[in-house]
Amino acid sequence: MKFPKACIVLVGLFLLGSWSATVPSILEHDSSVLRSGTPDRVVIDNPPVAISADEVVSFEAIIYDPVNNILTGDIAWSVSNGTITDDGLFYPWSAGLVEVVAEHNGLLAKYNISVEPGVPTSIEITRLSVGVLESTSLTADVLDGRGNRMAGPSTLVWDINGVYAGHGQPSWTAEELGEVQARVRYNQLEARATIDVTAGAPYAFVFDEPLMVRAGTLQTIRPH
Incomplete structure (x- = not known):
């Protein structure tokens, strides 16, 4: 059987068109397969x-x-x-x-x-100098095993020269110049330190007594 040339041409064009439409789809699929195994x-x-x-x-x-x-x-x-x-x-x-x-x-x-910060393993008294006759808060930090600091909790217990001074960050007033021994405790932890009591802010003038000046003379007066 013989087919007209026109029919053969039409069949060829149909096959070519089908193949052209299929190739991109195949390439896209292959590209997707390659991309799917690549870290993204x-x-x-x-x-x-x-x-x-x-x-x-x-x-x-x-x-x-x-x-x-x-x-x-x-x-x-x-x-x-x-x-x-x-x-x-x-x-x-x-x-x-x-x-x-x-x-x-x-x-x-x-x-x-x-x-x-982790669990406290030590205490450190942080205020080591106070002024005489000045109300001062006693402060300490607690530290974990890696040295991370935390403010001392309200359950800290203080004593000064063996006398109870308060809990947490209590206010305390030194009565005279010199040094005092401070101790702070927290659960089973304890720290001790020497606190220096220094001259505070001036609040009064004090002169030697009896203060006497002879009439008609000059006298230098120096307060303490």
Whole structure:
């Protein structure tokens, strides 16, 4: 059987058009397959909002491709304060805001975690000089195991030269110049320090007595 040339041409054009429409779809599919295995972003997974300086926390990071498939790969960890191991185990140092960074082939994930002071392990008396006859607040800080400071709580107990002086930050007035021995306690912790009592702000003039001046003479008078 013989077919007219016109029919053969039409069939050829139809096949060519079908192939032209299919090729881009195939190429696009292949491109999508290639992109789906390429790392697109790194995400730090479910990090805590805050920890204390006494704690150790483990961070995890996930690598995703453009279509949210999870990929495997090495993560490099770093922190702005403290230390972190290769597997994401974070050991904090100073209290404050710490930036945690997870990196994979130039892709970065960053997270800020708040580090709070830990359990107090020592006390330090912070006011070591007072003025005589001046009402002064006795102050002390409590410190955790890494040296992070916290204001002393209201349950601090003070004594001066063995005499009870109050709780928390009590007001105390030195009666004379010299040195006094201060002690502060908090639970099982205790600190001692020598406080210097110095001359305070002037509040009165004192002259030698009896103060006598002979008439018609000049006398220099100096207050103490």
